[in-house]
Amino acid sequence: MNDIQTYPIFPLSVFAFPGEEFELHIFEERYKHLVNDVMESHQMFGIPYVLNGEAQDRGCLVRIETVKNQTENGEMDIVVKVVELVNFLTRSSSPSKLYMEGNVELLHFEDTKPGPRLLLLYHRFMLMRDEGKEPEPLVDNNIFELAARLKIPSNQKFSFIDDQLPEHFERNLTNFLTLQIQIESMTQEMGSRFVLN
Structure with a gap:
């Protein structure tokens, strides 16, 4: 994986570390599209951490582990797993997509073994x-x-x-x-x- 890549982004007031899993309830139309696109392309997506109502420049990159439930109108409960911590360098909208995308840079940790x-x-x-x-x-x-x-x-x-x-x-x-x-x-x-x- 290159240091800087473009991913779909889903700002949330959740910040988690690599290896952690958590559940998301997807009900907004734009994020239904995001999840469907990500599953179709086997891609990951970024979660900028939202603090006091504002998306921060740091967050995590996650992959979808499972879809637990899905309703007829497309709402779903998914489980995601954090793969990397990242910096969000840019965020932009695309006319062809309902959700935003962002360029992300991986945060490098020299040694992750605890002292x-x-x-x-x-x-x-x-x-x-x-x-x-x-x-x-x-x-x-x-x-x-x-x-x-x-x-x-x-x-x-x-x-x-x-x-x-x-x-x-x-x-x-x-x-x-x-x-x-x-x-x-x-x-x-x-x-x-x-x-x-």
Whole structure:
């Protein structure tokens, strides 16, 4: 895949990491056309992240995994999987299409293997969150899989990437986990004091 290519785009207030899957309900006419065109051409499509009503320059590139339901009027529920994180360089309308297209540039991450400090924090946080239950081993052992398991809201995920070099992602995630562990520790300590009193 070249660094810059043109894809159909579907702006959404969803930001996800490579490997994550999520469901979309397609009901607008333009996006019915987009999904049908993408399935016919076996292409992917881009999702610029919408923050406070505005499409941002960063988002993800997804492929359709399955169509779960489809009605007679063309509405459908689809499951998509994130393939890459991207920058949207341009967005434009085409007279022959109801939806927009955009030129996208892949965001390059030099190394997606989580470092030892991040792995330690992840393990500690998951034990605290899941009340001592040992977390499942990482299948692909990459930083995106780790981040996806934290179940972070889209705006928080986006803040890890927005206006940062991709290599800063691990640092941002490490800082996030450090803070979450401190909050969880304080919450548990306050709960213990309440029980004792």
